[in-house]
Amino acid sequence: MIQFYNVSKIYKNKVPALLDVTLRIKKGEFLFLVGPSGAGKSTLIKLIYREEVPSRGQVMFNGKNITRFSSGEVSRLRRKIGMVFQDFRLLPNKTVAENIAFALEVTGASRENIRQAVPLTLAKVGLAKKIDQYPAKLSGGEQQRVVIARAIINNPVLIIADEPTGNLDPDTSGEIMKLFQNINRSGTTIIMSTHAWDIVDRMKHRVIRLKNGKVEGDEDSGVYNLAT
Amino acid sequence: MIQFYNVSKIYKNKVPALLDVTLRIKKGEFLFLVGPSGAGKSTLIKLIYREEVPSRGQVMFNGKNITRFSSGEVSRLRRKIGMVFQDFRLLPNKTVAENIAFALEVTGASRENIRQAVPLTLAKVGLAKKIDQYPAKLSGGEQQRVVIARAIINNPVLIIADEPTGNLDPDTSGEIMKLFQNINRSGTTIIMSTHAWDIVDRMKHRVIRLKNGKVEGDEDSGVYNLAT
Amino acid sequence: MKIAGCTTLLLNTMFYACREAAISMVRNFWMNIVVVFVIIVSLVILGGAILVVLNADYFASSLESDVEISVFLKPDLDQNTVLEIGERIKDTPGLLEVEYISKERALEQMKASFGERAGILKNLEQNPLPDAYRIKVKDVNQIAALAQSFEKFPGVDKVRYGQGLLEQLLLVTYWVRLLSMALVIALGLAAVFLIAATIRMSVLTRQNEIGIMKLMGATNWYIRVPFFIEGVMLGLIGAITAVAVVSWGYMELLQRLEVAVPFINLVPETAVLTSVLVVLLGLGVLIGATGSLISIHRFLRV
Amino acid sequence: MKIAGCTTLLLNTMFYACREAAISMVRNFWMNIVVVFVIIVSLVILGGAILVVLNADYFASSLESDVEISVFLKPDLDQNTVLEIGERIKDTPGLLEVEYISKERALEQMKASFGERAGILKNLEQNPLPDAYRIKVKDVNQIAALAQSFEKFPGVDKVRYGQGLLEQLLLVTYWVRLLSMALVIALGLAAVFLIAATIRMSVLTRQNEIGIMKLMGATNWYIRVPFFIEGVMLGLIGAITAVAVVSWGYMELLQRLEVAVPFINLVPETAVLTSVLVVLLGLGVLIGATGSLISIHRFLRV
Ligand SMILES: Nc1ncnc2c1ncn2[C@@H]1O[C@H](COP(=O)(O)OP(=O)(O)OP(=O)(O)O)[C@@H](O)[C@H]1O
Ligand SMILES: Nc1ncnc2c1ncn2[C@@H]1O[C@H](COP(=O)(O)OP(=O)(O)OP(=O)(O)O)[C@@H](O)[C@H]1O
Ligand SMILES: [Mg+2]
C-alpha cells in the first residue's frame, strides 16, 4: 500500500529529520513506529499524509507517487486516511460533534448520514456525554479521544495515529487499542507512533524503530526495546 | 504549603469536575496526581495556579486564601510557581529562547541574568541545539521539554507538572524524572499529574488518586494501581 | 446516479459555504462592523463625489446655456442690411438660437435691469444703444472662434461675449470634474484594498482553522467559497447602508436648501438618486468580490 | 537598593513594552497598514473639512467686509444738516468706517463702473443721484438693526444694504460651518471607534498569547502597555501621513488655482497649515490613545 524509496527529509532550517528511509507497508498491517523524541516519527507520518514533501526520494501510495500530486489529488488522498494528530488540531470554534462531522462533510456525505454517524462514533471512544462541548472545555484525554473519533468516522482505508494515547490513562488506552485492533481486523491498515512501551510489548505487531532519522530496526511482532 | 478545604469546582456548563476535595500538601513534598481521563486532575492543578476559582470551598497557599487574591497578587503567586501545562501553551511567535526567557522577564530579572540562565536550563532538558527555533518547528516531545525548561528556569518554590511526560519516550521521561527528583531534593515542592504508571510505581512518592472529581486514595509511597 | 451524487455534493457544499460565511460574519461581528463602516465611508464619499460632479455639471450647463454672443451692428444701417446680416449669422453652423434685439428693446431691457435706479435713464435725449443680435451657441468651446468670424461680417461694429468669466468658469468645472474623478478612482481602489486587507485579516485569524480543514481533505474551493461570500456580503451590506445614507442626506440637503437658500439650484433627487443607487450597489458588490478574490488568490494558496 | 531594583524593573518593562509594540506592529504589518490607512483617510477628510471651513470663513469675511449700509439723504439739504447727520451716524457704536459720498462723486463712480457704456450718462440734464453716507459695520449680524435706526434720523431719505444677498450668504456660511462641524465630530468619533476596533482585533488575534502571558505571571499593565503604545504609534503615523497629504494637497491646490482661476481667493498656506498640522497631529495621538484605552479597558480585563 505504501512504499518509501530512499526518502530523506531535511527541513528548511537544515534540520535532517529523516535520512534515506526505504520501507514498504502492506494493506491490512498494524504497525508501530517507535523511537526517542525527535527521531522523525511524526515527520515520516507527515510524508504519508502529504503534509510535508520529501527533500529526496519517493513516497508511493497505492502505486501512485504522491510527491507529484496536484492540490485536488492531495485532498482526495487525505479523505481516504484517518489521521490522529499528535497536537490534536481540533477546530476551536466548532463543537465536538461539528469537529467530527467535518471529516464526513468534506467527503460530501449527506446530512442524514452525518447525523447518524456522529453520536455512534463518539460513543465508541466513550465521549457520548461531551457531544455539544467546545474542545477548549474538554480535558486533555477527552480531546485526544475526539481526535480519534474524527479519524475513524469515515471508515478510512488507512488510519495513521501519532501518539494517540499520550494523554490517556492506561485503562482508556487499553480501550482505544482494542478499538484499533477491531478496526484493523476489518481490513484497515493502521500505523501508530507511540512511546507506550507496554502497549507495544503486549500487542506483538510489526515495530519500526527510528533513531536520528534512520530506520534502526524493523521486526514483525517486535517489542519496544528499552535502552535502560 | 497548600490546603484545599471542601473544594468543589463545577464549570459553567454544569460539569462537576471536582467534588468536596480536602487535602494538604507540605513544603518539599513530591506528589503524584493520578486518575482516569476526565477525573479532575488538571482542574485541581488549575485551582492552585488560580487559573480557575473554586465554586465552593477555599484554596490556601502559604496560609493565604488565594480565592480572594487581587489581579496583582495572582500575578505574584504565578511567578512563584513553575508550571508545565498539559497543552504546552508556548508563545508561537517567540523562539524557544524567548519563550523560556519570558518566565524570567516577568519577574524583572536583568538581561544579563536572562542571557546566562536560558542556555543552561535548555541544556538540562537536552534541547541546547533548538535554542533559536520557533515552537511550531519542534517535535511534540521537544515542545514538552521546552515547557519543562520554562517551568524550572526561575527556581520556583513549587513546580506543578500536568502530564509532563505524555509525549516523551521512556528514556527521556527517565531523564526528566531525575531532573525533577534533584530539584525536589533542593527543597522545591513538586506536584505532578501523570498516566505513566511505571514512573509512579518506580518512584514511590505520595500518590493522590482522583476519580470522577473525588479523592479516592491518598497514600505515601503509593503505586498507580491499575484496574486491569 | 453519479450526476445526482454530484448535485447533492454541490448542494451540500453550497449549504456549508453559506453557513460558514454566516458563522464567520457573526463570529467576527466587531471586525465586520469595522469593515462595513469603512466600505460605507468609502461609498458615501464616492456617492457624495458623484453628486458633486453631477451638480457641478448641472450648474455648469445652466451657466453655459446662459452664455451668448452679442453682435452689435454699426449705427444707421437700413432695415434690409440688418436682416441680411441676420440671415448670414443664421447660416453659420453650430448656433442654437439667434435673436434680434433692436436698440429700443435694448433700452427697455436696460431700464428693467436698472430697477429703482431707472430714473437715471429717464432724461436721455436719444437712445445711445446699437441694434444687436444675441446668439446662443451649441458648443461653448467654439464660442471664441464663432465670435471672431462674426466680427469680420460687414456692418458689424463689435462682437462681445463673456470672455474672461466664461473661460474661468470652464476652468473651474474642468477642475471640479478632474478632482472628483481622481477622488472617485482613489477611493474605489482604497475600498478594494481595504476589503482585500480585511478578508486577508479574516483569513489570517482563521489560518489555523484553514490549515486543519485542508488536512482533513477539504479542497481549495471548499475553503475559498465562504470567504468569497463573506466579502461580497460585506460589500453589499456596506453599499446598501451607503445608499441609504447618501439618499437620506441628499434629500435632507435638498429640502433644507430649498427653504434656506432658494437661489441654489441642485439636480432634483429622483433622477440622480436612482443612478447613484445603482452605481453604489454595483460598486459595493464589485469591491467585495474583487477584494476577497485578491486575498483568496494571494493568501489561500495550497 | 529597593528603589534601584524598582527602576531597573521599570526600565526593563518599558524596554520590553516598546519592543513588543514594535514586534506586534511589524508582525501585523498588513493589518496595521489598513488601520493607518483608515486613520489617514479620516484625518485627511478632517483636515479637508477644516480647510473648507477656514476658507468658507475667509470668503465669508471677505464678503462681509464688503457689505455696507448706504444712507441716502433727502435732496436739497444744506451743508450743515448733512454734516450733522454725519456726526450722528459716527456717534453710533458698532461702526467701522463712515464715508461721505456727495452726489457728484456718486455720479463719477457710476460712470466709472459703467465703463464703455458710460456714454449713456453723458447727456444727463441734471444729476439724479442723492448725497449719501457709506457705512461699514463691525458685526454683520447687527446690520439690519443699525440700518433701521439710521432710517429714523431726520433728513434721511432711504437706507439700503445688500439685504437679500447678505442674508443668503450668511445662511450659506452658517450651513457650511454646521455641516463641517458635524462631519468633523462624526469622523473624529469614527476614527476613535476604528482604532478601538483595530486594537481589539489586535488583542483578539493575540488572545491566546495574552492568556499565556498572564499565566506566566505577567501583570495587567505589563500586557496593556504594548497595546497602548501600539495604538498611539498607529495614530501618530496616520496623523503624520495625513498632515503630509493635506499640506501637499493644499499647497498644490493653491498653486494650481493661482495659475488657473486667479479670481478665487484661498487662505494663504503658512498660517492655515501650521494650525491644521497641530490639530491633526494632536488628534491622531488622541484617537490612538483613546481607541487603545477603550479596547484595553473592555477586552483586557483580568
Ligand atoms: N516543521 C519543522 N521545521 C523544522 N524542523 C522540524 C519541523 N518539524 C520537526 N522538526 C525537527 O525534525 C526532527 C524530527 O521531528 P519529528 O516531529 O519527526 O520527531 P518525533 O519523532 O515525532 O518526536 P516526538 O516523539 O517528540 O514527537 C526534530 O529534530 C524536530 O525538531
Ligand atoms: N474549561 C472547562 N469548561 C467546562 N468543563 C471543563 C473544562 N475543563 C475541564 N472540564 C471538564 O471537567 C472534567 C475534568 O477535567 P480535567 O481537565 O480536570 O480532567 P483531567 O483529570 O485533567 O483529565 P485528563 O487526564 O484527560 O487530562 C472533564 O469532564 C472535563 O470535560
Ligand atoms: Mg512526534
Ligand SMILES: [Mg+2]
Ligand atoms: Mg488533564
